Amino acid sequence: MREEVANGHQAYVVCPRIGDEEDDPKKKKSPEDEAEKRPPLAVLDVADQLSQGR
Numbered sequence: 405m406r407e408e409v410a411n412g413h414q415a416y417v418v419c420p421r422i423g424d425e426e427d428d429p430k431k432k433k434s435p436e437d438e439a440e441k442r443p444p445l446a447v448l449d450v451a452d453q454l455s456q457g458r
Contacts, residue, residue, distance in 0.1 A: 405417075419445050419449075420444040420445070422447050422448065423448045424446065424448075
């Protein structure tokens with residue numbers, strides 16, 4: 405991505421979340437939800453990482 409941007413091209417990053425969100429209390433949790441999973445990345449997290457050149 406850095407190389408493409410350095411060459412004047414654009415790059416897009418798609419994230420499934422915008423920021424910290426609380427779980428919807430109406431949503432039923434499946435056994436899979438209860439398992440330890442890494443939460444999907446949020447735009448706010450990724451933007452911070454990209455601005456630091458990571």
